[in-house]
Amino acid sequence: xxxxxxxxxxxxxxxxxxxxxxxxxxxxxxxxxxxxxxxxxxxxxxxxxxxxxxxxxxxxxxxxxxxxxxxxxxxxxxxxxxxxxxxxxxxxxxxxxxxxxxxxxxxxxxxxxxxxxxxxxxxxxxxxxxxxxxxxxxxxxxxxxxxxxxxxxxxxxxxxxxxxxxxxxxxxxxxxxxxxxxxxxxxxxxxxxxxxxxxxxxxxxxxxxxxxxxxxxxxxxxxxxxxxxxxxxxxxxxxxxxxxxxxxxxxxxxxxxxxxxxxxxxxxxxxxxxxxxxxxxxxxxxxxxxxxxxxxxxxxxxxxxxxxxxxxxxx
Amino acid sequence: xxxxxxxxxxxxxxxxxxxxxxxxxxxxxxxxxxxxxxxxxxxxxxxxxxxxxxxxxxxxxxxxxxxxxxxxxxxxxxxxxxxxxxxxxxxxxxxx
Numbered sequence: 001x002x003x004x005x006x007x008x009x010x011x012x013x014x015x016x017x018x019x020x021x022x023x024x025x026x027x028x029x030x031x032x033x034x035x036x037x038x039x040x041x042x043x044x045x046x047x048x049x050x051x052x053x054x055x056x057x058x059x060x061x062x063x064x065x066x067x068x069x070x071x072x073x074x075x076x077x078x079x080x081x082x083x084x085x086x087x088x089x090x091x092x093x094x095x096x097x098x099x100x101x102x103x104x105x106x107x108x109x110x111x112x113x114x115x116x117x118x119x120x121x122x123x124x125x126x127x128x129x130x131x132x133x134x135x136x137x138x139x140x141x142x143x144x145x146x147x148x149x150x151x152x153x154x155x156x157x158x159x160x161x162x163x164x165x166x167x168x169x170x171x172x173x174x175x176x177x178x179x180x181x182x183x184x185x186x187x188x189x190x191x192x193x194x195x196x197x198x199x200x201x202x203x204x205x206x207x208x209x210x211x212x213x214x215x216x217x218x219x220x221x222x223x224x225x226x227x228x229x230x231x232x233x234x235x236x237x238x239x240x241x242x243x244x245x246x247x248x249x250x251x252x253x254x255x256x257x258x259x260x261x262x263x264x265x266x267x268x269x270x271x272x273x274x275x276x277x278x279x280x281x282x283x284x285x286x287x288x289x290x291x292x293x294x295x296x297x298x299x300x301x302x303x304x305x306x307x308x309x310x311x312x313x314x315x
Numbered sequence: 316x317x318x319x320x321x322x323x324x325x326x327x328x329x330x331x332x333x334x335x336x337x338x339x340x341x342x343x344x345x346x347x348x349x350x351x352x353x354x355x356x357x358x359x360x361x362x363x364x365x366x367x368x369x370x371x372x373x374x375x376x377x378x379x380x381x382x383x384x385x386x387x388x389x390x391x392x393x394x395x396x397x398x399x400x401x402x403x404x405x406x407x408x409x410x411x
Binding site: 027151154269272273276277 | 329331334335352396397398
């Protein structure tokens with residue numbers, strides 16, 4: 001299976017956290033790294049998008065969104081009935097799993113780049129779009145049958161103008177306008193240094209996740225199993241859809257990764273405002289403590305293998 | 316030097332609430348506020364402050380006793396049930 005050494009930095013951070021090392025990435029640097037990653041991913045997608053026709057993307061785009069919206073709708077009843085979790089928690093966790101993780105996506109992009117496999121630029125458009133419907137579905141699921149009001153205005157503002165969507169979409173537009181020629185002066189910073197910055201970011205992710213790994217025991221076996229089985233199931237959906245839509249091998253791997261990934265930046269912030277009754281420790285613990293490490297170490301290589309196998313069978 | 320007896324309202328809350336707290340403080344007519352990042356431990360677990368969702372803020376307002384009470388009552392009503400929230404007042408002497 002394909003494996004990228006960049007994920008070892010996550011392990012290094014996790015070990016530092018578990019061993020109570022004094023290693024700490026300063027908040028300002030963490031912020032700078034995340035701004036860089038969001039812009040770089042947006043720019044990469046925008047430049048690729050500038051080289052492709054836009055109109056034929058409409059129908060596949062709708063299909064990707066529709067299937068993406070299925071994920072929280074599948075996750076919710078599983079958590080509610082099989083896991084016997086409270087409605088608010090089930091809805092919040094379902095929203096986290098329907099939403100996407102930029103860093104998981106970045107790890108998959110790095111893996112593809114290392115193998116010289118190209119992918120469609122509009123995968124980044126999907127990355128931006130897939131974040132939103134799952135959050136809205138999650139809020140609606142939490143609201144069904146419960147009295148009280150939802151802070152919709154605040155929540156939507158948090159989702160759309162929160163830095164993740166804003167910078168991803170902004171990078172995408174800038175990359176699209178600039179195109180492959182005019183982006184050249186920015187390439188050394190945003191493209192060539194991408195993997196090194198990703199490594200530093202993963203180091204911080206490892207530190208943060210280690211504080212969640214310690215809590216995982218409290219969540220029970222069900223949630224841990226859910227946090228591993230759900231992404232694999234979603235990735236199967238993504239692989240089949242990517243193949244059916246005629247995406248390239250790289251595009252299918254990224255779609256599977258998007259479906260499999262769980263949000264831990266945009267979703268927690270939005271859910272904390274919109275569904276305050278849900279316990280954030282459960283959803284962030286599952287997505288960051290279990291699903292994120294699973295995805296970057298085993299998941300992404302597995303999804304790569306799944307897509308490769310399907311494409312070699314299906315021609 | 317002129318001195319005025321006022322109250323200092325200190326609110327420690329989840330960082331995610333910052334905008335909503337500030338809006339309410341302004342709506343109630345406070346003359347100003349100060350926000351600082353904070354970390355600590357309490358009934359809602361350890362708040363490390365190294366991750367946006369995990370951070371706390373400390374909001375301070377100097378105002379009359381009546382205004383401090385009104386702001387605190389609004390926060391209690393809106394946020395106490397679901398969010399980490401700690402509020403207290405101390406008498407202070409305003410020096411300018």
